[in-house]
Amino acid sequence: MDTGRDGDALSHLLAGYKSERAVTARFSLSAPWALHSTGVDGPLIRLCTGAPYWISVADAEPVQVAPHDIAMLPQGGAHTVSSAPGLEARPFRELIAAHSTGRHGDHPIVFSHGGGGPVTELFSLHLWLPAQGLGSIIASLPPLIVLRQAQIPTTASLALAMETLVNETVAQRPGWQLSAARMADLLLVHILCEHLYAQPSAAPAGPAAPAERLGTLRGLDDESIARAMALMHERPAHPWSVATLAQASYLSRTIFSERFRTLVGVTPMHYLGSYRMTLAAEKLRNRQLSLHQVAESVGYESEKAFSRAFQRWTGLTPSAYARRHGAA
Template sequence: MGTSSGDLISLVLGTLRTDRAVTARFSLTAPWALRSEGVEGLLMRVCTGEPYWIQMDGLDAVHVQPGDIVMLPQGGPHVAAAEIGLDTVPFRSLLQRHMRGAHGDHPITFAHGGGGAATELFSLHLWMPQHQGVSLLSWLPPLIVLRAAEIATTRTLALATQAMVDETIEQRPGWQLSTARMADLLLVHVLREHLHHGPAGAQGWLNGVRDKAIGKALAQMHAHPELPWSVESLARVSHQSRSVFSERFVELMGTTPLRYLTSVRMGIARQQFLKGADDVWRVAQGVGYGSEKAFSRAFERWAGQTPSQCIKSRTIGAQIRRPEG
């Protein structure tokens, strides 16, 4: 059990594999304001030309400069606009008007706005498989902005994103696979930079990794979910007392150690079911359960469906996804 908190970054981010990636390029001229009701998956955007504003529901608006990278880990509802306070047009209506075939079959391009100062918006919409990576994304802030003026690598990552979107528009052979793989690398780099440069103090997985003691416990839970972990044994891994460990874990993570462990275990189990496993008892044992019944109850509480329903869902086909950028 030699996994370190530093290794945890590779361990968990290594599980983040894009199931499907859709690229888009929006040519926008002031005044413009677009409203998204939210998407299934993750959004990543960069811009050239004029800066713009982005505002997530319930959060203050953020001014985005050319070269900055914007990430919405949960794809939440938001407004992107040349100025605050403009009347908005739904993203979905414009996308559906310009989309060819099924969402993801082709990159999406459109022009919109009033003819003023121009902003080019390069967008990636990523779907992640249902596994432990989804748990990670759910614990990230709803909006992450890497500033080119503050983090040296940001501009390079932004240029790579822009080049990737432009390359997909040509739809050369293999473009879909290439996009998905390149998106995986960009995602890892952006999250790594956020880990090192993001604000301290807020609850979340990345803050837990920053903490050497809590990071050790997180690493062991991810590396060995099958072991019979308790708060006491996790505290020993962290070289802390049970009370200090529990308090610190909740302070940083916003959840208890055992709830987090359950999420890790259930995410791994779901990944295995969706990848083809159908022996519930074997999967249960692999994530630390000594009873299939206890595992099934825990899985249903976590996933909102039984293991058998999850297994069945993979044969029904992909869920309907909302086409937004």
């Protein structure tokens, strides 16, 4: 079973992915300033011009971001940005609420804030992922990734393109929403590619064990394991087994199982089950399909079997999960 694109598994996994849209923002911030975000649903990409800024995530030490470096919060986690570490932060939501027009995402967000000192122009793209988004790839990433233009030459050109795009979206010319979404896609792929080939040991540790956190990307760097992962992502409802995945990877069952667990950190069936449940959770949040349709889309013929598996994974029944998270 040949995927036809085994030489570039990351492209294979991302081939059908396109963000539904991207919220653009431009903030003119004069020192001293500090803003705190409680987090967003989906990846958030930032860059700046003018004065550098600092970003801190959870309990990690603040990281300085230079002009035209690209910073991404893959899971859109809570974070603080500031002109210097240790400043008292004002909630982002207050300023966004005061300067937003219509529903969130309908229009670019632009505002000025700060104490009148050196200015940081902060540009942002917030990706809205489709139901069949990046799933476990995003979950595998550390909470913060920073690409330095001084180390990665292509970063500067992409940052300039993002800056230009955000500035143009402010005028809201026809097509601006599609342009923003496609630029967000390009930046996301670039960041994932650079992170894949960075030294894994340099990535910040998070709540998950290191092998689990980096497993998906490590697996993509092995041709045989990447083939199996691509097939699972491409056809999550297929009745895969260790034997059929091993055959598709041109490996014996024993070697395939051992290599997959070593690289990815979990067994093939655990990875498949986790991806299926991640996909199902996205569909339940969107509330566009019936429970039976959601179950079928991730490989379950029986609603009861799906409900039991989903409850083991989340601690909630599918109906309870949809009620709790659907509105968000």
